[in-house]
Structures are given as C-alpha cells and as structure tokens.
Amino acid sequence: MQCLRLKTRWKFSNPSSKQPCLPLPIRRALQQPRCPGSRKFSSRRAEDPDNQPERPDESFEQLIARFGHPGKWPKDQIFKASKNETLTNELERYYSRVQIFPILPLPFRGPMPRLLITYKEPMSKETIGRWRRAIWLYRIAWLVGIGYLINTYILSDSTNSKGHAIFDAPRFVPFSIVAREDVSPTSFILTLRPSHGVKPGVDPYADEWDKGTWSVEFKQPQLQIARSYTPLPPNSDVQDPGDLRFLIRKERGGEVSNYLARLPVGGKVEIRGPHPEIDLPRDITDVVFLAGGTGIAPAMQVAYTLLDKRTGDERPRIHIVWANRKREDCVGGVDSSSAGSLTEDPLQSTGTIVRELQMMQNSHPEHLSVDYLVDEEGTFLDQTKISALTTGISQSSASTGSKLIFVSGPEGFINVLAGPKKWEDGEEKQGEVGGVIGRMGVTDWKVWKL
Template identity: 25%
Template sequence: MRPLLFPFVVRGNLRRYFNGTSPQRRKIWPFWLVAGSAVAVSVSYYLRERQTNCELSPEHFTPYRISYKKNVDSTHFLMELTPLQEQRINMWAKMRSDHLWSIEIKQPDVMVVRSYTPLPLHVEKESGQLKLLPDGENAGGVFLLYLKKYGNGEVARWLNGLPEGHVIEVSGPFVEYELPVYEEEASRNRDLFFDDKIRPEEKFKYKPIDIAMFTAGTGIASALQILLTESPLRGKMLLCYSCGTIEELGPLKPFLNQLEKHGRIDLHVFESSKQPNRSKRLKEIWEVMPTPSKYSGLVPFQNSPGGFHPVLSLVCGPERYISSLAGPKINLTQGPIDGLLKHKGWSRENVYKLS
C-alpha cells in the first residue's frame, strides 16, 4: 500500500464498516474515525518530514554518494557528489551569482567538518567529460568539488582515500558572501559553454559591476562558482590565479579558457613552477592589480562601458596568501586590510577575505 493513498483507504473501509453493521455496533464509530484520521495525519507528517530532511540544509546532514572521483595529479582531485534522494530545490537557480556559497562535509571518525565550494558541473556518463548544468536543471542535486590533499588536511585526505559509491554526509548551503542583488535584472546567458558562438554583448536593466578576484590553489573554485552558475556574474572579472602549474586544474582548465576567449574574465596565472621566487610572484601580482573604482549603486544600463572598473576585491586561498594580499584574518574575523591591496588603495569597504 502506497502511503499517499492511506487516507482514502481508511475512509473506504469505514464506509463499508458503517453500511454493514448494526446500529449498536456503529456506536463505536467515532473512536475508529478519530484513530484513522490521526494515523493519516501522522503518516502525512512523517512523509513531509522525511522529504524535508533529505533536502540539503544547513540544519542537518544529508547523505550523498561519491559518484565520481578522479586524481588530477598527486595532490589535486575532482569529486562528484550525488544525493541519495533527488533534490527538489535547484540551488544554482536559487543562489545564482549573487550568493557565494559552500557546503560542509563531516568526517564521522573524528567528528570534524570542513567547508568546500561546489561547482555546477557533472560528469557525463558516456564520455566521462565534465559538463555544465544547463539553466533550470540540477541533475537531482549533483555537484562537483575541486579538492587538494594537504599534509595537515585531515578531511581532504580522508575524502581522497574513499572509493566511488561511498556515502558521506553533507550540509549547506552556507552563504559566504552576497553581491548586490538587482531585482528584475536579466540573467546572463551561458551559451558559450554549449555552442561556442560569439554573441553581441547583452543589455541589462542596470549597469553591471566589475570585480577582481585573487585566488590560490583550490581557492579558484570560488571564482568558478560565480562565473559558471545560473545567472553568472554580469560584469567582468579580473582573475589572478596562483598555483604550482596551470595543469593542476585538469579538466577545469577549458572552462577558464572559454571564459577568457569570450571576454568574461581577464586571466592572469602565476605559476611557482615557472617563477619559484615568491617575492617576484607577488611583484607580478602587484603589476596587474587594479585600483578600486567607486560603487555607484543602481545605475540604469545605457551601453557597455569601456575599460575595467572593479568595485570589489575577493581574496581566497591559503592563510599566507590572503595575508600577503589583504592582511591576515583574526580569530575568523576579517581583520584590518593590509598587504598589496591596501597599498593599491583598497579598504575594508571593498575587500573581502573568503574562507
């Protein structure tokens, strides 16, 4: 018996009971009616609660299966996670590029959780290639993680050792940063990832904002989320990416190439394998680092302005990297702005250090 049909079955049995019994026996019908109704309500409540608890939420952990895992090199790897129960809420349509968000994964042996940035990508079964989720689709809640196995990163090392098919616990979304939300603004298309045609610049209701992002290592996932999600960043992004080598990105690299080809990002890569001197790499970042532009709020869109006018800088990477560019975070708070960005004229009003 399917649970959703239960209330109708109860009513049908009660009708047969009342029509086929004597008046004396029918005196007890209120008890059975109340009991049946209570059971029906309980079943309905249970089903709603079970469905609610299976949806990704920051209030509880939801089981996800490792549906794909691939090592890019000796330390970097990709992991696709699929929920055991299909998700009704499309997080990519809900969050869009206005919200930079993460999920948490629990290591059950030591009860430790770590935050990771999901990407709107899935692995195509036939080809094994990474594909972008189209608008309006979430593939039942599938998402991709770009991870690195650190020496002291207990959760990442644990994840790297798990086989495909293993079930882990995930909670979220946790919003790390919110960009200005423009009501009734048109969404930016992502056709460049599906047919590679060059299209004329889109027209929006309001003037888009440009931002600068400084990322290192797997911190680039934060930039990719904003650029790949449904209704991606409408302005342009200056993306500075520090890494050992660009090949650490593996199959994520073509997405950056496509974004650069279509003028959505101005990409600068700083590889320690090519320039081992850290001071010289920081100098190279300084040379391409822009000065801030003033945020003018809701300004009607007239035409695409020339040049690049960043009103916000986001920094994401290891602690030492963040400290060099924007000053250290203090006790999980933002702390004062220092480093290269301060000397370029940036301040707490327009710089944010991501986790």
C-alpha cells in the same frame, strides 16, 4: 440457530419505502417516532427480525450462490442459518478480511462490501464505543502522517528554489559519491548526489547561484569534525541536476581532506549548509580575483553568478589570476593575453579545471580573462602584477559601480596578499586589509577575503 444480520454500513435510508414523512406531531400521535427511510428508522428496522421476511436456514455457500459476493448481498435483510463449522469458518475468514479496510481513512478505502455481517454475540455499547474511538484515533494518526508526508515531499518542493528540499541545516544530510576524478597528484573532484533525490526540472541551488559564493560543510563521522568545501559551478556535461562537484586538495596530515580522498565511488558523505559567503552586489563593474590552489572554486562561482546568471550591463569584467605551486595543478593553462589561449595545445593534455575555465572564457570572451602563475616556473603574484591589473582598470573605467578584489585560497596565501582574517565574537570576520594589497593603498577597490 445462529442469526446472521446484514445491515447497511454507510447508507441507512430505506430507498424501497414509499411512505411519506409525516409532520412530527402526527407521527407522535401515530406512535411512529421517525420518518420511514430516515437513518435511525431504517437501522432499527434492519435490526428487527420481525420486520424481515423469514427464510429457511442457508449455508454460506447457498447464500453466495443466491446473492454472489457478500459485498453485494442486499441491504436490510436478515438471514437465518444453522450454526455449522463450515459457515462459521467461511464467515470468519471473510469477516477478518474485510475488517482490514474499514479502519483505513475514507480516501484510501479499498473495495469494501456495503454490508456488515454480524453473526457473533453483539458487543456491549462500551466495547463498541472503545472500538470506535480506537478506529478514529487510528484514522487521525493516518491523516496526520499523510499530512506530514505531503508537507515534506510536496509542499516543500515549492521551497526547492531555496534549496530547502536538499539541505536541512543545522542537520547534516546524506549524499552519495557518484564520480571521482583525480585532477592532479594532490587534488581530486568529487561529484555528489543527494540521497533523497531532486524534483525534475528544478535547480535546488538556484538561490545560492543567484547570490554568489557559497560553501557547505563535510562531516568526518569518526572524529565528528567538519570542514568547508566550495561547490564548483554546474556543468551539465558531467553532472545531473541536484549533483554537486567539489575540487578538494589532499592536505598532508589533513583529517577531512584525506578521509574524503579515501572514500570510494558509491560511498556516502554527510554535508550541511548551504553557507553563503558573499551576496554579490548588482552594480559590480570590475572584479579582480586572486585565487591560490583550490581558491579557484570560489573564483569560478563568482564568474558563473556574474556572467551566467546576470545579463546585459549587469555583467562586469572579471580577471582571474590562478596561482599554483606546480604546473600539474593547472596543466594546459595559458594566459588570456597570450595568443591562442582559448585553444587547446594538442601536445599537452589540459586539466579539468583549466578546461572548464576555458569553456567559461569561450562563452564570455568580452568579460572573462584568466592568467596562470606557477611557483615552480618562477611566476609569482606580487605587487607589480596586482597593480598592473587594478591601475589599468581604474584608469580605463569611468563608471561609478563597485570594483572588487577577491583573495581566496590557503590561509598563508590570504595573509600575504591581504592580511589575516579576524576572529570576533566567535565568528571569522574580514579584518583589516593588510599584506601586499594593504601596502598598495588602493582606495577605489573593495577587498574581500574568502
């Protein structure tokens, strides 16, 4: 005879008991150590075959027929049944199925039957203790894992505004290339999307755009080297929230720029950051931005932060001078001072960056002007040009706020216009203001080399 014991797993009280719970001394006198219906009393009762009504041997099918699904079998009952193959197999299959669930932590428990079937030799106390410890360790591991996931994917969303949900400095994080556009024979725009996705309705780069100019580093995995690139301001017409766009120039013989130029749409890149370049002060009244080549990206960042992210009197006047070697880098660009500068020439296509600059001008006609200089057309950025801009503004402006000259572009461009940056204590610092601007001796303008 095989004794099948069915006992409650979670509920140990005996609800059918009508006996009152007597005070402890009286119970002791009556040799009744526990209240009827209390946890241990009920549990002991359930394990005591003598307290259970006798039933004839029944097969598993008969028990199912009488009580339905084993999960609904009555509590505190003992069933006796002959040991036979079918019954044992059926119970084993059922038992192994339900055992998957009890080891999961409570909140994730599946539809578990309330009855535990014990039909094998009872385990020793030590084995039971070991199993219980193992099950608790397993549950704790689950809870720790779930806590980690909640912290990473839910709580970290609250830090989304700081960009932490996307970047994980100093580690590189994966992005996918979702678009690539050639904007000239030597430059292209890459649009990247974070591989881990972005919480809807949140701008993960909000803090960076509030402060001012910033960059990230791209990794070249074969050579294990990294180079900095500057995100273009967001353009909802061509990119999703969380996407970043970069204007990249293929340097002849350049390792990272040519590696990026070879990557196809759908390819992966790893980037690290964000690296803030300058925290723009709140009291800026005038900006002259001298940009060479891809140095236009920080110029557009400054215009976006100062004009789109700030309001009212906090928005300064910004004049960008964009110098390029060839017209193909700034097709369609017309100086703001020229008539019709804000409309497109129907006979000439307009470059993507020029078009975006024009859109910014259209949004802020009072605050933003752009001039285009092209080496091959004989228009250069020299002292006369810079002087005309700064002197005109200094004379017309009576305000006491900050006036900033930014110089951004290739190393040679910065060196000629404002003198070289300086390496100090392993860091690149601004260095003295030299070059053309240094010789001009401007005193009421602060100079920033980017």
